[in-house]
Amino acid sequence: MFGRYERDFEYSDADVKLRIDRSGTIPVYTRDCNGAHVEKYLTGDYNAIHICPVEPVNLPEEITHHLEIAFPEIVLPPEVKQTIYLKFPVETGVFFEIHREMDVLDIFSFVPTRFSLYGRPDAGVITRWYRSDLYSCVPATDLHREGVLELALVNHCATTVEISRAVFDSHHMTIFYGERVGMTATMEVWSPAIAQTTFATTPPPGCPNRSIDLYTSQKFPVGPMKGYMMESGMT
Amino acid sequence: MIAQAMPNSTEIITTLSNETSLIGTASTREVVQFFVLLILAYVIGLVIAHYLKLRLSHKLKSDQLVLLIRFVRVILILIVVSFSLPGLLDLSITILALVFVALVAIIGLSSQNVISNMIGGLAMLYESPFKSGDFINTNDVSGTVISTRLFSVLIRTTSGVYVQIPNAQIYSSDVSNYFAHVARRYEYVVGIRYQDDVKKATAIITRILEGYTYVLVHPAPEVFVNDIDADSVRVMFRVWFPSVWARTKDDISLQTAILPRVKAALEAEGIEMPYAHREILFTTPIVTQPGPGGK
Known part of the structure; x- marks a missing residue:
C-alpha cells in the first residue's frame, strides 16, 4: 500500500479500499475501512498521491503529540548500553502532491487508540499509549498495523534503573518504511527518574524509504531536535 | 511654631494669583x-x-x-x-x-468600581487563574471564557448566553477552572439489584471503560461499590479523560457517551438497574368489600 501513485489510482486489500474516481467533473477520493466510508472531493491539479506511515498520534483526533510505549520491565545496570526492539502502532497518511508541495488528504489506522497520562494532571502530558512486548531482535510485524522501534537504552547514572515505558515527542519522529515500518531512537537515562528520548534520522535496516513528516507537510513550526525529557519516571 | 510655618490665607491667595497663568x-x-x-x-x-x-x-x-x-x-x-x-x-x-x-x-x-475592576484585571493577568477557552465556574455562572478584558471577563454559557462579569467580582470570589490541567476525573454511579453479582458487574464496567478510546490507561479507571441504599447496590466508577478532548464536550455529552454503553452491557449480562420500590406488610388481614354494582 505504501508508495507513490499516479493521479488515477485504486488500491484494495482485505483491510482497506482506496480509490480516486475521476469519472465526474471533480475527482473524488474514497476510503472504505473499519466499516467506515470516507469521501472527499479534490480540487486543484494534483500531480500524484503518496501513501506512507505517519506519526501515530493523529487519531481519532489530535489530542496529543506524545507517544508512550509500555513494555515489560527491563533492568539496566549502571553505564550499560542495551538495544531493544519494540512495536509501535502504525497510522497511514494519504498525501496529495501539488507543485512539489505535500498536503494531507486522509489519515487512517487499523489499530485502536488508547490515551494515558504521563506525570501528574497539573504538570504531565497526555500520551498516545501503546503496549508492546520486548524483543531482542527485529520482530515480525503486520506492515499496516505495527512498526518496529529500535531503542538504544543508555544508563548514564551510577545506579541500576528499571524501565518499563518510554515517551517520545512525535514532532521529531522520523519514520521509514520498506519491508516493514521502522524507527530508531535512543533513551538516555540520567537518573532513576529522568531520561531523554531522541530519534535518529538514519534509516533502520530494511526500511530505505523515509516517510513524509506530517508536521513539516502541514507547515507547522518545529523547533530544533532536542527530544523529550521524561521527568516523571520510567516505570 | 506650626502656626508660624503655615502660610496664612492671604499668602496662599497671593501665591495663587502670582501663578494664575494656567494656560501660558x-x-x-x-x-x-x-x-x-x-x-x-x-x-x-x-x-x-x-x-x-x-x-x-x-x-x-x-x-x-x-x-x-x-x-x-x-x-x-x-x-x-x-x-x-x-x-x-x-x-x-x-x-x-x-x-x-x-x-x-x-x-x-x-470611579471606585472602574479602578477596582482594572486592578482586578491586572491581578488576574499576573496570576492567570484561567485563559480564554477554559471552562470555568464563578459567581454562579458556568461557561467558556471568551476573553479577559481590562475591566471584565466575557463568558459564553453552555446554553449560548453571553455573560459579562466585572474583574473585581471574579477576583474576589471562588473560580473553578475545569480545564487547567491536562486530565480531569469524572464520576458516575449506577445502581444494581441486591441479587446481582457485584464482582461480575464491576468486571463488565471495567471492560467497557477499557474499551473506550478516551478513557485514560493511567490513572486507571476505578470501579467499586460506594453505597448500599434501600433499593440498590450503588457501583461508582471514576474515570480520567484528557482535558483537551473534554474541552470540546460538556458533562452531558460525556455521560451520553459512557452511561448507555454501561447500561447495555450490564443488561446484556442479566444485571438490572432497579427502580425504587416499597414492600408493605399488613399486620392485620385486609377485608375487601364489593363496591357499587357488586364490583
Whole structure:
C-alpha cells in the first residue's frame, strides 16, 4: 500500500479500499475501512498521491503529540548500553502532491487508540499509549498495523534503573518504511527518574524509504531536535 | 511654631494669583515638541508591543497579551503627557499638584468600581487563574471564557448566553477552572439489584471503560461499590479523560457517551438497574368489600 501513485489510482486489500474516481467533473477520493466510508472531493491539479506511515498520534483526533510505549520491565545496570526492539502502532497518511508541495488528504489506522497520562494532571502530558512486548531482535510485524522501534537504552547514572515505558515527542519522529515500518531512537537515562528520548534520522535496516513528516507537510513550526525529557519516571 | 510655618490665607491667595497663568502662551516649537514626543511614545509603544508579542506569545493567551500591551501603551502616553503638558501650558508645580490631587480624589470617589475592576484585571493577568477557552465556574455562572478584558471577563454559557462579569467580582470570589490541567476525573454511579453479582458487574464496567478510546490507561479507571441504599447496590466508577478532548464536550455529552454503553452491557449480562420500590406488610388481614354494582 505504501508508495507513490499516479493521479488515477485504486488500491484494495482485505483491510482497506482506496480509490480516486475521476469519472465526474471533480475527482473524488474514497476510503472504505473499519466499516467506515470516507469521501472527499479534490480540487486543484494534483500531480500524484503518496501513501506512507505517519506519526501515530493523529487519531481519532489530535489530542496529543506524545507517544508512550509500555513494555515489560527491563533492568539496566549502571553505564550499560542495551538495544531493544519494540512495536509501535502504525497510522497511514494519504498525501496529495501539488507543485512539489505535500498536503494531507486522509489519515487512517487499523489499530485502536488508547490515551494515558504521563506525570501528574497539573504538570504531565497526555500520551498516545501503546503496549508492546520486548524483543531482542527485529520482530515480525503486520506492515499496516505495527512498526518496529529500535531503542538504544543508555544508563548514564551510577545506579541500576528499571524501565518499563518510554515517551517520545512525535514532532521529531522520523519514520521509514520498506519491508516493514521502522524507527530508531535512543533513551538516555540520567537518573532513576529522568531520561531523554531522541530519534535518529538514519534509516533502520530494511526500511530505505523515509516517510513524509506530517508536521513539516502541514507547515507547522518545529523547533530544533532536542527530544523529550521524561521527568516523571520510567516505570 | 506650626502656626508660624503655615502660610496664612492671604499668602496662599497671593501665591495663587502670582501663578494664575494656567494656560501660558506656548510657542509653536513647544507644541511641535509635544506632538513629536506623543508620536515617539506611540512608536515606542509599537516597538514594545512587538517585543512583548515575540517574547510572551507562547506564554500568554492572545487576549491577555493584548491587555498587557494596551496597558503599557497607555502608561507610555500618560508619562509623556504628564511630563510635557505642564511646560506646554505653563503650569506651575503647585497648581499641577493641586489639580492632580483633586483629580485623584474625584476619580477615586466616582470611579471606585472602574479602578477596582482594572486592578482586578491586572491581578488576574499576573496570576492567570484561567485563559480564554477554559471552562470555568464563578459567581454562579458556568461557561467558556471568551476573553479577559481590562475591566471584565466575557463568558459564553453552555446554553449560548453571553455573560459579562466585572474583574473585581471574579477576583474576589471562588473560580473553578475545569480545564487547567491536562486530565480531569469524572464520576458516575449506577445502581444494581441486591441479587446481582457485584464482582461480575464491576468486571463488565471495567471492560467497557477499557474499551473506550478516551478513557485514560493511567490513572486507571476505578470501579467499586460506594453505597448500599434501600433499593440498590450503588457501583461508582471514576474515570480520567484528557482535558483537551473534554474541552470540546460538556458533562452531558460525556455521560451520553459512557452511561448507555454501561447500561447495555450490564443488561446484556442479566444485571438490572432497579427502580425504587416499597414492600408493605399488613399486620392485620385486609377485608375487601364489593363496591357499587357488586364490583
